[in-house]
């Protein structure tokens with residue numbers, strides 16, 4: 001479908017998406033260029049926004065309210081960072097939006113600058129309408145590394161007298177209503193061994209061997225979860241999972257390694273507390289493995305560091321907010337998804353009913369040649385138009 005098939009509003013959204021994709025906001029970079037662009041775009045419509053910076057001052061969340069400030073309203077939320085393109089085989093420049101055959105290619109086009117562009121494209125109408133309830137914009141940084149940046153925005157919102165009354169996170173769900181996702185806890189384990197010549201290996205403490213024993217134990221717990229549950233059949237994988245994803249250690253084959261490091265994660269059902277599993281893993285390391293290691297050297301052992309953690313999301317499908325959003329979409333279906341979002345934090349820390357619903361497909365996210373289709377942009381735009389209509393006095 002050529003560019004010309006887009007309506008005026010679609011074209012505005014596509015223009016904004018082109019600008020947003022042009023900022024390389026890979027999580028390890030600053031997002032300030034993009035945030036300052038949004039801030040000045042909003043201020044051109046007389047909307048004040050608050051920036052909430054990180055410790056380094058190189059990244060920021062943006063929060064803005066359009067309309068009255070004496071009651072809660074609908075929060076539209078998205079993250080501004082994207083995943084890296086390194087070692088991905090892209091056919092085009094990932095940081096310039098390229099249209100081909102009704103698809104718009106670029107890093108973040110689906111996850112989730114497409115949604116942010118659509119929201120911004122509707123700002124002129126939000127401003128000129130007499131809104132009965134306000135619309136809040138909440139754009140975060142460092143979501144892709146474990147919902148890290150949004151925490152500072154939550155600190156601010158927590159102390160506000162009037163909070164948003166509901167939240168829509170525009171992660172790519174193909175514009176389907178998502179009421180739930182699992183929580184995640186990511187941990188780094190550092191193993192301190194005792195080096196010696198490999199010819200004397202019984203006199204050393206092999207950090208790789210002991211790391212491996214703990215990894216096998218984590219795998220055993222994963223099998224137990226798969227066997228015994230609890231289960232939630234709404235998920236493709238209906239139970240809590242554990243998995244080790246990164247490992248490194250040792251320097252040479254003829255040296256017993258004195259260090260090994262690995263990262264593992266737990267993706268847990270909403271109702272399950274990951275702390276119980278973490279305790280089991282740490283206890284196994286302390287009570288079984290370290291006891292054995294200390295027979296050689298008492299300075300050896302395990303160190304555990306939390307890399308990222310966020311809660312699961314579960315919104316009661318029976319509440320009015322869910323029916324309201326389904327009505328706007330004219331689609332009564334809802335589901336749960338395999339990926340996480342900031343939604344669990346909005347729900348758990350602020351008590352705000354939250355749904356995930358946005359344009360694009362998660363299958364295209366995080367991969368080479370990520371794209372969003374014009375059809376999805378149109379669907380997302382229609383949804384925002386209906387949302388806006390519902391907030392205006394008729």
Ligand SMILES: [Zn+2]
Nearest residue numbers: 079111112171
């Ligand atoms: Zn995302």
